[in-house]
Amino acid sequence: MSLFSATGVTKRFGGLTALKDVDFALESGIAAIIGPNGAGKTTLFNVFTGLYTPDAGEVRFADHSLVGLRPDEITALGVCRTFQNIRLFKAMTAIENVLVGMHARVRLGLWDVLARGPRFRGVEDEAWRAAGGLLERVGLGRQLHTEARHLPYGDQRRLELARALASRPRLLLLDEPTAGMTGAEARQLMGLLRGLVADFQLGIILIEHNMRVVMEVSDRVTVLDHGEKIAEGTPREVQTNPRVIEAYLGRRGAASAAP
Amino acid sequence: MIRQPLVAIPASLALLIVSGLAVASAPRSILAFLLFQAAILFIYLAAMPWWLRGAFLGVALLVMMPIIGAYNVYYLEIATQVGIFAALALGLNIVVGLAGLLDLGYVAFFAVGAYTWAIFGSPQANQIFGGGFPLAPGWFYVFIFVGLAVAALTGVLLGLPVLRLHGDYLAIVTLGFGEVIRVLANNLDKPINLTNGPKGITPIGRPPVPFGIPYAEFSYFLVLLIVLIVIVVNRRLEDSHIGRAWEAIREDELAAQAMGVPLVRAKLLAFACGASFAGIMGVVFAAKQVFINPESFTFLESIGVLAMVILGGMGSIPGAVLGATVVTVLNLQVLKGFSLWLNELKNAGVVILGYPLASLPTQLEPAKYERMIFGIILVLMMIFRPQGILPARRRQREIEVTAEEQKSVTT
Numbered sequence: 001m002s003l004f005s006a007t008g009v010t011k012r013f014g015g016l017t018a019l020k021d022v023d024f025a026l027e028s029g030i031a032a033i034i035g036p037n038g039a040g041k042t043t044l045f046n047v048f049t050g051l052y053t054p055d056a057g058e059v060r061f062a063d064h065s066l067v068g069l070r071p072d073e074i075t076a077l078g079v080c081r082t083f084q085n086i087r088l089f090k091a092m093t094a095i096e097n098v099l100v101g102m103h104a105r106v107r108l109g110l111w112d113v114l115a116r117g118p119r120f121r122g123v124e125d126e127a128w129r130a131a132g133g134l135l136e137r138v139g140l141g142r143q144l145h146t147e148a149r150h151l152p153y154g155d156q157r158r159l160e161l162a163r164a165l166a167s168r169p170r171l172l173l174l175d176e177p178t179a180g181m182t183g184a185e186a187r188q189l190m191g192l193l194r195g196l197v198a199d200f201q202l203g204i205i206l207i208e209h210n211m212r213v214v215m216e217v218s219d220r221v222t223v224l225d226h227g228e229k230i231a232e233g234t235p236r237e238v239q240t241n242p243r244v245i246e247a248y249l250g251r252r253g254a255a256s257a258a259p
Numbered sequence: 260m261i262r263q264p265l266v267a268i269p270a271s272l273a274l275l276i277v278s279g280l281a282v283a284s285a286p287r288s289i290l291a292f293l294l295f296q297a298a299i300l301f302i303y304l305a306a307m308p309w310w311l312r313g314a315f316l317g318v319a320l321l322v323m324m325p326i327i328g329a330y331n332v333y334y335l336e337i338a339t340q341v342g343i344f345a346a347l348a349l350g351l352n353i354v355v356g357l358a359g360l361l362d363l364g365y366v367a368f369f370a371v372g373a374y375t376w377a378i379f380g381s382p383q384a385n386q387i388f389g390g391g392f393p394l395a396p397g398w399f400y401v402f403i404f405v406g407l408a409v410a411a412l413t414g415v416l417l418g419l420p421v422l423r424l425h426g427d428y429l430a431i432v433t434l435g436f437g438e439v440i441r442v443l444a445n446n447l448d449k450p451i452n453l454t455n456g457p458k459g460i461t462p463i464g465r466p467p468v469p470f471g472i473p474y475a476e477f478s479y480f481l482v483l484l485i486v487l488i489v490i491v492v493n494r495r496l497e498d499s500h501i502g503r504a505w506e507a508i509r510e511d512e513l514a515a516q517a518m519g520v521p522l523v524r525a526k527l528l529a530f531a532c533g534a535s536f537a538g539i540m541g542v543v544f545a546a547k548q549v550f551i552n553p554e555s556f557t558f559l560e561s562i563g564v565l566a567m568v569i570l571g572g573m574g575s576i577p578g579a580v581l582g583a584t585v586v587t588v589l590n591l592q593v594l595k596g597f598s599l600w601l602n603e604l605k606n607a608g609v610v611i612l613g614y615p616l617a618s619l620p621t622q623l624e625p626a627k628y629e630r631m632i633f634g635i636i637l638v639l640m641m642i643f644r645p646q647g648i649l650p651a652r653r654r655q656r657e658i659e660v661t662a663e664e665q666k667s668v669t670t
Binding site: 049051070071073075076080081087088089090099102103105106108110116120124145147163164 | 500507510511514515516517520522
């Protein structure tokens with residue numbers, strides 16, 4: 001029984017078939033989804049996290065079907081994501097962003113908030129400390145009270161990661177986590193991801209364009225092109241797959257790259 | 260000097276005394292009362308220990324203000340109006356400032372609260388139930404909560420159909436909703452006479468006043484108490500996961516939902532909370548005015564409250580209170596006083612640059628400048644200080660891992 005599986009996922013937008021009968025499964029560890037621009041990678045993430053409802057197919061996480069659930073319900077079940085075009089709460093501080101990420105885990109009602117009793121204060125203090133700890137872990141320990149919009153680009157990506165982690169997910173979906181980072185920053189982030197997988201038994205699915213990152217960090221790689229899965233396997237298998245090379249380089253490129 | 264406690268504390272004291280004496284010696288002077296208000300603002304902003312600030316504000320609002328009211332009861336009326344609008348601004352601040360849901364029909368909830376008490380606190384309800392009304396004046400206190408509940412319910416009912424709307428579209432729908440409530444109030448005099456239509460409802464019962472306090476003073480204290488409660492509730496909501504969820508929705512709705520914020524519940528809660536404050540004040544307003552009709556709840560009132568929130572600073576609690584004060588005092592006092600003064604000049608036959616004011620055409624009468632000057636102030640504010648007079652400050656707190664320091668304070 002896998003942690004996460006998708007079978008036969010199809011998504012159409014008018015006449016365009018963005019995803020066609022895509023199967024995907026993750027037992028544990030880090031899986032990468034790669035493919036040229038417009039291949040349907042982000043659409044697949046949007047289907048996984050409830051932003052889109054698939055026209056056909058099934059998405060399962062642990063014992064639950066995710067199809068038809070709202071994004072916040074999916075987050076509450078333990079699947080959280082980041083966005084390709086960083087979507088932080090810009091006017092809020094770094095730590096407030098992380099605190100919002102904890103929303104699904106806060107067990108307090110309106111009366112607790114209005115009465116502000118010891119229970120509320122206990123939960124709130126704990127949340128602030130946990131949020132501080134998460135920011136520490138992603139390397140933003142000194143920017144707790146900086147508004148998100150004032151953070152440099154790489155830090156914003158790290159903050160988005162911390163915010164997603166705050167919901168205590170068992171599966172994390174990262175949409176181009178190293179985009180805009182320097183090589184050193186990207187390597188550092190990959191180390192962090194490896195650590196998270198080891199510490200929290202966290203499953204991670206990455207969309208990534210940086211092939212060095214993909215090859216180094218992922219256990220499995222899935223390749224999408226024009227909404228279809230064209231290859232799947234270990235990084236090494238995928239790297240030498242002629243269909244993959246063709247998708248990236250075109251037919252002539254594939255011919256010259258073939259041994 | 261406002262940042263130096265050694266200067267600020269004596270300065271606050273001096274300002275309070277001077278302004279108090281000024282009002283006492285010239286009860287009709289607008290400037291004296293403005294000085295008193297400035298003293299209160301100064302105390303709020305000046306650097307001093309919280310208990311001293313509380314003591315100063317307590318003296319100013321609980322002791323000096325009622326005494327000023329004894330000299331000139333109109334000032335007490337202004338202070339009460341400021342309080343009513345402060346509560347409205349604080350309610351709208353939740354919806355617009357925190358949750359970012361632009362509501363142009365907010366006064367509808369005020370109307371709902373007002374009509375709730377007006378109908379049952381006057382003989383009007385006899386038209387519906389046959390007899391037995393008005394309710395005894397003591398019911399007023401129960402109806403504060405009834406007004407809260409009815410307005411909150413109305414807020415949810417408005418919220419449900421507009422959940423998927425943002426920005427401009429939401430603004431138009433709420434604007435329409437505000438008009439619907441007013442038009443309903445105007446026309447629900449048949450087939451069953453609920454609201455008595457444009458004629459309005461009167462006399463609306465006033466609550467029994469303890470210790471024989473004059474009603475103006477009682478009304479002032481009641482409004483002050485409600486505003487204090489509203490501020491506390493507002494602060495607690497804002498500084499909790501609920502308030503953070505609202506702000507997250509304002510910043511990026513889609514990301515907020517992806518982070519686990521249930522949009523429907525959070526938005527409906529924002530509408531309900533905002534509406535409930537207006538509902539409470541509606542009940543108080545109906546009793547204070549004794550007479551209400553649909554004209555008290557026009558679109559312009561909604562815009563006025565929105566102007567208070569934006570002028571004070573979106574999402575800022577002190578901003579909402581200050582905005583309510585500035586707009587109310589401008590409208591009731593400063594601009595009125597200004598046009599009266601111009602009128603006096605005109606009647607006295609003053610000549611400016613060889614042009615006698617008395618021969619001004621009626622289209623240019625001073626009273627007509629009031630709205631224009633108010634508009635110019637809004638325009639200038641938005642150009643030069645778009646974040647508002649007292650913009651919202653981000654909450655910070657020290658986070659320590661050690662157990663002793665868990666009781667950290669919000670600064």
